[in-house]
Amino acid sequence: MVDVRVLDNQCQLQLGNFPLSVLIKCRKLSLFEPVQLNQQTEVKFFSLTEEELAMMHLMTNTQIMSSKFFQHILNTICEQIVAQHAGTEDEPKVEFTAQQAINQIWDPVKQQLLQIVTQINDGTIPLAELDAIMVVLLPDYSREGFEKFKQEIEALFKFHNIDAGVSGTQTATNLKQRIPQIRNYLTLKQNRRNAVILNDIKIKLNLDGRFNELNIALKTLGDNAQSVLNSINERVTKITSSIQNIHPEMLLILEKFLKWDQLIDWLREHMKNLGEVKVMSDLAMISAGETPIEVDRVSCFLSAVIGFSPLLFDLPQQAGLRELLAACEMVWNNVERDEGLLKKWEETAKHLEWLKTVKDFHGSVEKSSLTRAQQINERGLYRIGGETQQIPSLDNCLELVIPKHRKDEKEIDEIRMSLSELRDLQSRLMLIAGEAEKGKQDVSMFVDILSNVENLAKAYIQLKTSGCLLFSKWKANVRCFGGRENHAVSIEVFFDETSPAISSSEDVMLGTTSLTKVLHEAHNTWTTYLSEQRSEHYQLNYFNIHQLTYLCKELANSADINDFPDQVYALLTSVKKETHFDELIDLLDDATRVENEDHEMSIVEDNVNVTKAQKKKKLVRRLVDMEITQNIAKAAVQSVRNLDVDECYLWALENEFEDDSVLDLARQFDEEVGKMKLFIYIHCACAACF
Incomplete structure (x- = not known):
C-alpha cells in the first residue's frame, strides 16, 4: 500500500485561495520576446520530484494502466514484495511512500516492459518468453484474439517510445516487421501437432528423403528457449504453409493409424506391395470358408489396407515431406469414400494374431501360385501359332509371355511359360480354390482364359494339319488386361509377317469363342472344298494332304525360281511322267487365268457382305x-x-429396359460383324489354295 495521505490532503484544498505563484512556477514575459505557448507548465503545489512527474507523464500519455500485460507484471512484482515480507511484522499490511513505490514497483515494472519491447524490436526475444507473453495476452488463437494481442504490443511500443523521448534513448521502430514474424510463429505453434505426427510417420515408415523443413520446424518448436524471434524467417514461414492445411480429422486418422504400430510393422515386413495383400486376402478368405465372422474379418482387412496403402506401400524409402503429404492426401480421399475405414483399421489390428495364423498356414507355394495367376490375368500374353518346321501340337503352338515391366521401382524380367507349366499352375490353383467357395475370382479367370485359348489353339492346329495353306504362317495374340473385375482380352490375328493385324477387344468368352468358331467353320469349308476337288480331279487322290501342301507351296513360288526341286518332279510322276519346268509354268498360267475369273465373281459377292458390316457399324456409331x-x-x-x-x-x-434381350442381340451383332470380314478373307484364301 502506498502512503498518499499528503497528496489526498492537498487535493482537498480549495486551490482558488492560493496565489498562482504557489501553484505553478511563473515565467516573466517580455515585450520584446514572443510568448512560447507550447512550453510545458511546471506544477509546484504538490512538490513532485522529477521521477514522479516522468511516471505520471508516461501513465497519462500512453494509457499503459489499461494494458493487460502491464497489469500482469505489476501484479507479479507486488506478489514478490508481499512474499518478501511474509512472516514479518509488516505481513498484514505493507506500506510504501511514493518514492519507495517508484523505486520498488514502478521502476522494475517499467524496466521489464522496456526490455521486452527492445527485444521484440530487435528480434532477439527468446521464443519461450514470447510464449509467456502469449499466455497472458492471447488466450485463444482466433483472428480477433490476435488483433487484441497486436493492440497490446502497439501500446507497449508507444510506452517505450514516449519514455525514449523523455530519457533520450533510441526509439523502437520495427513493429511492422515483427508482427508478421509473431503471426508466423503463432501459426507454427498451432501446427505443432501436425509436425509431430508427420515426423512420427516418417520415423515409423523409415523414410530418409528430404525432411529439412520439418526438422527445422520441430527444432524451432522444441528448442524455443534458445531460438529467438528472428529465427522465424521466410524458410520457416514456407514450412508452416506446407503443413498447416492438414484437416484436423485427418490428424486424428493419422494418430489412429500410428497407434496400431504392430500392424504397420507386420504388413511392411511380410507384404511388399498391394498385390501381395490381395493374395493374402484371397488365402484368408479360403481359410474363412463360409464362416460369416471370419469372412467379414477378411473383407475388413482388405478394405483397411487398401485405404492406407498410399502410406504402407506407395512411398519409397527416398520419399520426402512433399511425397508424404501427397500420400496423406490420398488416404484422406479414401476416408471420404469409406467413412468406416478407420474402424476397419482398428478391427484389423485387433485380429492381427488371426492374420498371422492364416499367413503361417498357407505356404509360399500357394501364395506364389496365386500371385502368378494375378500377373497373367493383368498382363499375360498368349501366343498361338506361327511358322514352325515341327508337326503342330499344343506344346509347340501355344505359349504364355508376361512382358518385362516395372513394379515397385523394380524391373521385372520377361517370363515365359509352356503349356505344361500352365497346366501345372492350374492344378495348384485348383487345389487352393477347391478348399472354399470364396476368393476364387483370380483362379476362375485364369482357368477360363486358358481353357478358351487352348480351344482356339486346337482349332488352329486342326486347320494347319488339314493342309490349309492360309494358316502356314498364321498366328494370334490373346492379351489379358482386365484383372479380376473384368474378363477382358485383346485379340490380334496375323496371317503372315506382312499382313495387317485383325484385332478386337472384348469379353474373353465372346472374343476367343467367336474366333474359335470362325476357325472351325474355316476348317469345314476347307475340308469340303478339298473333298470336292478330289472328286472333280481324281489325280489329287494320288497324294496325301502333306504331299499336296508341299506341292502347293513349291508351285506357288514359280515366278521367283528357274526350276523346281527334284521332289516336285518325283511326286508328279504319279500323274504325268517326264514333266518339264516350262511345261509346268504353262499349265500354271492357264489354271490361274481360269481361277481368277471365278475368284473375281466371288470377291464381288464378298464385298457386299463387307459393305453391309461396315454399314451396321456406322449405324451403331450414329445411335451412340x-x-x-x-x-x-x-x-x-x-x-x-x-x-x-x-x-x-x-x-x-x-x-x-429389356436387359436380357438387349444383351442377347448385342452378342449376336458382335459375333456376326466381328467374324464376317475374317471369315470372308479365310473363305477367299481357301479357294485360292489350289
Missing part, C-alpha cells in the same frame, strides 16, 4: 452419338434388318 448406349444400339441394329436409323432409334427407346 444420339445418346443411345452401345449395347442397346447394337441390339437395335441387329433387330431392325432394313438398317433405317429412325426405326433403330425408336426400337432403342422402346426396349432400353
Whole structure:
C-alpha cells in the first residue's frame, strides 16, 4: 500500500485561495520576446520530484494502466514484495511512500516492459518468453484474439517510445516487421501437432528423403528457449504453409493409424506391395470358408489396407515431406469414400494374431501360385501359332509371355511359360480354390482364359494339319488386361509377317469363342472344298494332304525360281511322267487365268457382305452419338434388318429396359460383324489354295 495521505490532503484544498505563484512556477514575459505557448507548465503545489512527474507523464500519455500485460507484471512484482515480507511484522499490511513505490514497483515494472519491447524490436526475444507473453495476452488463437494481442504490443511500443523521448534513448521502430514474424510463429505453434505426427510417420515408415523443413520446424518448436524471434524467417514461414492445411480429422486418422504400430510393422515386413495383400486376402478368405465372422474379418482387412496403402506401400524409402503429404492426401480421399475405414483399421489390428495364423498356414507355394495367376490375368500374353518346321501340337503352338515391366521401382524380367507349366499352375490353383467357395475370382479367370485359348489353339492346329495353306504362317495374340473385375482380352490375328493385324477387344468368352468358331467353320469349308476337288480331279487322290501342301507351296513360288526341286518332279510322276519346268509354268498360267475369273465373281459377292458390316457399324456409331448406349444400339441394329436409323432409334427407346434381350442381340451383332470380314478373307484364301 502506498502512503498518499499528503497528496489526498492537498487535493482537498480549495486551490482558488492560493496565489498562482504557489501553484505553478511563473515565467516573466517580455515585450520584446514572443510568448512560447507550447512550453510545458511546471506544477509546484504538490512538490513532485522529477521521477514522479516522468511516471505520471508516461501513465497519462500512453494509457499503459489499461494494458493487460502491464497489469500482469505489476501484479507479479507486488506478489514478490508481499512474499518478501511474509512472516514479518509488516505481513498484514505493507506500506510504501511514493518514492519507495517508484523505486520498488514502478521502476522494475517499467524496466521489464522496456526490455521486452527492445527485444521484440530487435528480434532477439527468446521464443519461450514470447510464449509467456502469449499466455497472458492471447488466450485463444482466433483472428480477433490476435488483433487484441497486436493492440497490446502497439501500446507497449508507444510506452517505450514516449519514455525514449523523455530519457533520450533510441526509439523502437520495427513493429511492422515483427508482427508478421509473431503471426508466423503463432501459426507454427498451432501446427505443432501436425509436425509431430508427420515426423512420427516418417520415423515409423523409415523414410530418409528430404525432411529439412520439418526438422527445422520441430527444432524451432522444441528448442524455443534458445531460438529467438528472428529465427522465424521466410524458410520457416514456407514450412508452416506446407503443413498447416492438414484437416484436423485427418490428424486424428493419422494418430489412429500410428497407434496400431504392430500392424504397420507386420504388413511392411511380410507384404511388399498391394498385390501381395490381395493374395493374402484371397488365402484368408479360403481359410474363412463360409464362416460369416471370419469372412467379414477378411473383407475388413482388405478394405483397411487398401485405404492406407498410399502410406504402407506407395512411398519409397527416398520419399520426402512433399511425397508424404501427397500420400496423406490420398488416404484422406479414401476416408471420404469409406467413412468406416478407420474402424476397419482398428478391427484389423485387433485380429492381427488371426492374420498371422492364416499367413503361417498357407505356404509360399500357394501364395506364389496365386500371385502368378494375378500377373497373367493383368498382363499375360498368349501366343498361338506361327511358322514352325515341327508337326503342330499344343506344346509347340501355344505359349504364355508376361512382358518385362516395372513394379515397385523394380524391373521385372520377361517370363515365359509352356503349356505344361500352365497346366501345372492350374492344378495348384485348383487345389487352393477347391478348399472354399470364396476368393476364387483370380483362379476362375485364369482357368477360363486358358481353357478358351487352348480351344482356339486346337482349332488352329486342326486347320494347319488339314493342309490349309492360309494358316502356314498364321498366328494370334490373346492379351489379358482386365484383372479380376473384368474378363477382358485383346485379340490380334496375323496371317503372315506382312499382313495387317485383325484385332478386337472384348469379353474373353465372346472374343476367343467367336474366333474359335470362325476357325472351325474355316476348317469345314476347307475340308469340303478339298473333298470336292478330289472328286472333280481324281489325280489329287494320288497324294496325301502333306504331299499336296508341299506341292502347293513349291508351285506357288514359280515366278521367283528357274526350276523346281527334284521332289516336285518325283511326286508328279504319279500323274504325268517326264514333266518339264516350262511345261509346268504353262499349265500354271492357264489354271490361274481360269481361277481368277471365278475368284473375281466371288470377291464381288464378298464385298457386299463387307459393305453391309461396315454399314451396321456406322449405324451403331450414329445411335451412340444420339445418346443411345452401345449395347442397346447394337441390339437395335441387329433387330431392325432394313438398317433405317429412325426405326433403330425408336426400337432403342422402346426396349432400353429389356436387359436380357438387349444383351442377347448385342452378342449376336458382335459375333456376326466381328467374324464376317475374317471369315470372308479365310473363305477367299481357301479357294485360292489350289
